[in-house]
Amino acid sequence: MKRIQRRGAAVLALCLAAAVLTGIFLYLYVLRGRDWVAFPSNGDAYDAGRLRAGRITDRNGEELYAVENGVGSYRGDGDARTALLHTLGDREGKIGTGAIYKYADRILGYDVINGLYDPEGTGGTAVLAADAEALKEAHRLLDGHAGAVAVINYKTGEVLCAASSPSYDPDDPPEIGEDDTSGVYMNRALSAAYTPGSVFKLVTLSAALETLDDVLDRDFHCSGKLDVGGGSVTCTSAHGDMKLEDALARSCNCVFASLALELGGERLREQAERLGLLTRLEVDGILTARGRFDAAPEGSLNLGWSGAGQYNDLVTPIAMARLCAAIANGGMAPELTGLRSDEPAKTARIMEEDTAERIGEMMDYAVHLTYGEENFPGLALRAKSGTAEVGSGKPNAWFVGYLADEEHPYAFAVCVEKGGSGAGTAGPVANGVLQVLIKDRGK
Ligand SMILES: [Zn+2]
Numbered sequence: 001m002k003r004i005q006r007r008g009a010a011v012l013a014l015c016l017a018a019a020v021l022t023g024i025f026l027y028l029y030v031l032r033g034r035d036w037v038a039f040p041s042n043g044d045a046y047d048a049g050r051l052r053a054g055r056i057t058d059r060n061g062e063e064l065y066a067v068e069n070g071v072g073s074y075r076g077d078g079d080a081r082t083a084l085l086h087t088l089g090d091r092e093g094k095i096g097t098g099a100i101y102k103y104a105d106r107i108l109g110y111d112v113i114n115g116l117y118d119p120e121g122t123g124g125t126a127v128l129a130a131d132a133e134a135l136k137e138a139h140r141l142l143d144g145h146a147g148a149v150a151v152i153n154y155k156t157g158e159v160l161c162a163a164s165s166p167s168y169d170p171d172d173p174p175e176i177g178e179d180d181t182s183g184v185y186m187n188r189a190l191s192a193a194y195t196p197g198s199v200f201k202l203v204t205l206s207a208a209l210e211t212l213d214d215v216l217d218r219d220f221h222c223s224g225k226l227d228v229g230g231g232s233v234t235c236t237s238a239h240g241d242m243k244l245e246d247a248l249a250r251s252c253n254c255v256f257a258s259l260a261l262e263l264g265g266e267r268l269r270e271q272a273e274r275l276g277l278l279t280r281l282e283v284d285g286i287l288t289a290r291g292r293f294d295a296a297p298e299g300s301l302n303l304g305w306s307g308a309g310q311y312n313d314l315v316t317p318i319a320m321a322r323l324c325a326a327i328a329n330g331g332m333a334p335e336l337t338g339l340r341s342d343e344p345a346k347t348a349r350i351m352e353e354d355t356a357e358r359i360g361e362m363m364d365y366a367v368h369l370t371y372g373e374e375n376f377p378g379l380a381l382r383a384k385s386g387t388a389e390v391g392s393g394k395p396n397a398w399f400v401g402y403l404a405d406e407e408h409p410y411a412f413a414v415c416v417e418k419g420g421s422g423a424g425t426a427g428p429v430a431n432g433v434l435q436v437l438i439k440d441r442g443k
Contacts, residue, residue: 054107054123056099058132059340078169083139086164086187087130094185097286127340129158137436138163141429146417148188150317154325155409157334157345162189190288193314194415197388198251199398200309207271208259209355226254229301233257249366253308260307265295275323275350277315283336291315320400320413328402328411331356371423376431380405385422394418399426408438
């Protein structure tokens with residue numbers, strides 16, 4: 001009798017162990033199944049390292065890429081293929097941030113219940129957040145200049161446009177050497193960190209609003225230069241007497257340098273970190289480049305310039321667009337996705353609500369006073385420009401902001417390398433892409 005009891009207990013233990021292991025397997029299967037399926041050595045999904053079948057469309061259902069019998073083809077003409085290359089990825093996998101690699105599970109038609117069951121052999125569809133027309137317009141307006149255009153929906157967190165130039169036609173690729181330094185394989189919207197120039201004043205401004213109680217009541221004065229630490233921070237002209245909102249609208253370096261000196265380098269670094277400019281952001285598992293802010297010594301010229309977006313400051317276009325999204329959202333930054341989503345994004349607070357409101361009003365004022373509403377017809381635009389000095393040659397042109405428009409909740413950042421004036425060069429690029437996005441295309 002004892003023996004039977006012992007055997008019974010042993011069988012029960014084995015059953016329990018099997019149940020636990022099955023549970024663990026199912027848990028991992030649901031959690032990680034997508035990765036296992038999309039793993040390139042899976043013979044059911046891949047043929048000699050290539051996907052067997054499936055397609056990628058943009059948010060409006062426009063087919064961008066299709067795989068049939070293991071052969072992938074890019075849709076559209078040469079300009080379209082060039083404009084969409086960084087969004088989709090190249091044939092060799094050198095643009096690893098591309099959808100062909102990132103969303104392989106969806107292209108294959110994988111789902112948790114049916115796995116890869118696909119009797120028709122047609123695969124699945126990855127529906128991207130990206131808007132193909134906006135990407136084409138971004139590429140046309142960058143007009144061969146190196147640079148990037150990032151647009152996100154600040155309600156859903158969808159990345160509508162992450163355009164990068166230079167690019168090339170994947171069906172007619174140029175000779176690109178192993179030692180290539182052009183960065184053509186990089187999606188600059190996500191992976192390039194640039195000197196921000198005056199768009200960084202949004203960071204200094206937010207720190208000032210959250211740290212210096214009386215800052216909105218203060219009277220500032222600019223004589224065209226501010227002597228500090230044995231050198232000078234300069235403006236292009238003397239801005240005279242002004243309040244804080246005029247200092248932003250006129251982009252006064254002297255005022256923002258003086259605020260940086262008052263706040264200190266550590267406080268500014270902390271703010272840039274909190275606003276998500278220094279960490280790697282995640283877009284469906286792809287990590288963006290991190291920015292940089294070095295806290296310069298107290299009372300130094302470098303600290304002054306760092307508050308105006310010069311010195312060692314670096315930011316990525318996508319992080320600037322996300323910061324503008326948070327300003328639009330009352331301080332809440334959306335989680336980003338490259339896939340179409342109609343759900344509100346998960347958000348995280350990166351700024352106080354009243355700080356975001358004040359900054360939004362000031363960006364509105366800047367459009368009225370400096371950039372000109374007539375240059376952005378039909379757009380409820382709130383913006384900040386930047387003209388970032390980068391050693392010798394023309395400066396980088398920046399234009400960042402958002403639309404205060406429930407129907408079109410878009411935040412953006414444009415950077416044109418060596419483009420010259422921020423509002424003059426990057427402003428029209430932002431306008432052109434936003435015009436495409438707000439147009440009712442009957443979809
Ligand atoms: Zn000034």
